[in-house]
Amino acid sequence: MYVLPLQDISCTNDLLPFTSTRSVLGIRMGILTLSEKWMLLLGLNGFMLNKNPSAPSLPANILPTRALAARIREEANRELFHPAGQGPFNQAAIDRIITHGRLIRYPWHIFQHNAEALLEDFELITTGRESQPIPPSVRAINPEAIFIEAGANVQHCVLNASTGPIYIGPKAEIMEGSLVRGPFAACEGATVKMGAKIYGATTLGPYSTGGGEIKNTVFFGYSNKGHDGYLGDAVIGEWCNLGAGTSASNLKNNAGTIRVWHPASGSYLDAGQKCGLLMGDYSRTAINTSFDSGTLTGVCCNIFGAGVPPKYIPDFSWGHNGSVRYEWDKAIRDIASWKKMKNQIFTDSQVLRLKHIFESL
Incomplete structure (x- = not known):
């Protein structure tokens, strides 16, 4: 089983003041927080925060959806050569996943895309x-x-x-x-x-x-x-x-x-x-x-x-x-x-x- 790496270093400052007191994954949109969404979509241990900014990681401010989770599983099942320690989520895989997701970059994106999150x-x-x-x-x-x-x-x-x-x-x-x-x-x-x-x-x-x-x-x-x-x-x-x-x-x-x-x-x-x-x-x-x-x-x-x-x-x-x-x-x-x-x-x-x-x- 592979664990999806998420990285919040690059997006934390853009989401102030809401990330002053919580991780990006603690932001609530729709009914659940981003972290709670990932737990339901990938399982309790299906994701982790990667504190190494140079390691291939999905940005933590991407909005989790069922379609995005399906894409992640598809990438995880690809039979590709993966450098040691990277698992299936090398940079090419991360880039492909991002193209299928929505980034919540600024605070106003939280309400602008709340309808989508609520339906999901x-x-x-x-x-x-x-x-x-x-x-x-x-x-x-x-x-x-x-x-x-x-x-x-x-x-x-x-x-x-x-x-x-x-x-x-x-x-x-x-x-x-x-x-x-x-x-x-x-x-x-x-x-x-x-x-x-x-x-x-x-x-x-x-x-x-x-x-x-x-x-x-x-x-x-x-x-x-x-x-x-x-x-x-x-x-x-x-x-x-x-x-x-x-x-x-x-x-x-x-x-x-x-x-x-x-x-x-x-x-x-x-x-x-x-x-x-x-x-x-x-x-x-x-x-x-x-x-x-x-x-x-x-x-x-x-x-x-x-x-x-x-x-x-x-x-x-x-x-x-x-x-x-x-x-x-x-x-x-x-x-x-x-x-x-x-x-x-x-x-x-x-x-x-x-x-x-x-x-x-």
Whole structure:
């Protein structure tokens, strides 16, 4: 059996701030993280991270799919001469595989290709399995494309899967009055608040909360947008909280190209016609915060104050414009408090990773 080598060295900086606190393989798209996708496609030990940048490896930011996994198996079965230690995945094989995949190079690619990931993951997770019955109080459109896991609570809402599948994970709750249009995923323990309006392609990661109006947005996990306000074409990391009324523009008034700050190059890059908020882990906003289109915030930012924040807010910012630093002791205290609210603990390894970011500023 061959093990697929993956390499994240060359793509980590391009995916900041989301790779400040996790491996590229920890990025969530669709229903699963990239790592979880590979586990289902290739088996628990079917892939590994290769830390040697010169060794032939598939880039870790390629989107895993069933078709790509089939191509990998085809390459592994080729009867070619392989240099010692390379197995079947020499550079020629890697190049052939890449031509059949999609690279997630920049943060905005996460939401831009989330619909594709949702459809792929829905098939991967649900094929050959039976959904829990859709409760009679639910107005279901195209019910064959709706999958409800055991332990989910879904009542008095509208689930429209005519535009894409809808997946509702274990312990997830869709509260009464919610309007949900696929493709959509509420992962384990996620909650859709009463009266929410959610458009595809949206992912509520594990134990995240969605309320108000949300469109084409990925929440990695344990984050909250529990109140009114608009969020579209956005990516929200883990342990973020958007205060009541927080909204983010996703379209310029002139419908022009949106440019997003790219920390690795220290410049702005084109992100397309639509791009909302890109928020790193552990960041939070006060009530009624308003963001310009294409705003990028680093990790562990506490954003509050009058006026519209700048389009780039560095890691560990405190206040409105990113000019004041969040004090280390207060930042760690506050994160621990948020984790306690969801019955999680702040591990030593997480603290050390944040300490490295803080000391690098």
